[in-house]
Amino acid sequence: MELLKKKIREEGIVLSDQVLKVDSFLNHQIDPSLMQEIGRTFANRFRESGITKIVTIESSGIAPAVMAGLELGVPVIFARKRKSLTLQDDLYTEKVYSFTKKEESEVSISRKLITPDDRVLLIDDFLANGEAALAMARIVEQASAKVAGIGIVIEKAFQNGSSKLQEIGYRVESLARVSSLNKGYVEFAD
Ligand code: 5GP
8 A cells, every 4th residue: 555655754763673663653643544545445355255344453443444444334343452340241251461561461353242243454554573463363253253354554564474464364454564674664565
């Protein structure tokens, strides 16, 4: 997606050869018109996949997921990282190792929200080693529903998440594929 790559080139900050910061449009401040375009692009790529629900993880997956949900006309569920008074029992819960925080946490979704007939599109902001996507996929599978695809805003193609997910048989669609973050510069794979 050229618009996204342009935005990354202009505003992305390379924190190390492993981590890209995009707080000006995705991870802190959000660019609504870019998110709308991202939602349209995801919707176009998965329009024929019979998606009935979108699942993401709070918080940075929510904006692109909502825009895709609006385009596809399906509900969006975000897995929650903390249990709260309103989210206590009847949960599907999975562990997820956070790439950026370097710690394990749990994500949960109410059992009421996913049913066995659902065809779920997983959406996330970044793909690194695939831990977040795999945790979402395990939740969908716990519910006996189907993972119909995985949509990623920024894939770091030099890490192994995409190959891990594709080896399992998931279709992965990334809107920007970063091939390296060397010397402060972002290079794209295609
Ligand atoms: P994975 O679970 O695939 O190893 O890592 C993906 C998750 O870690 C995403 O949900 C995202 O929040 C975070 N993440 C991974 N790499 C980066 C990065 O380079 N920049 C930012 N901002 N987040 C990242």
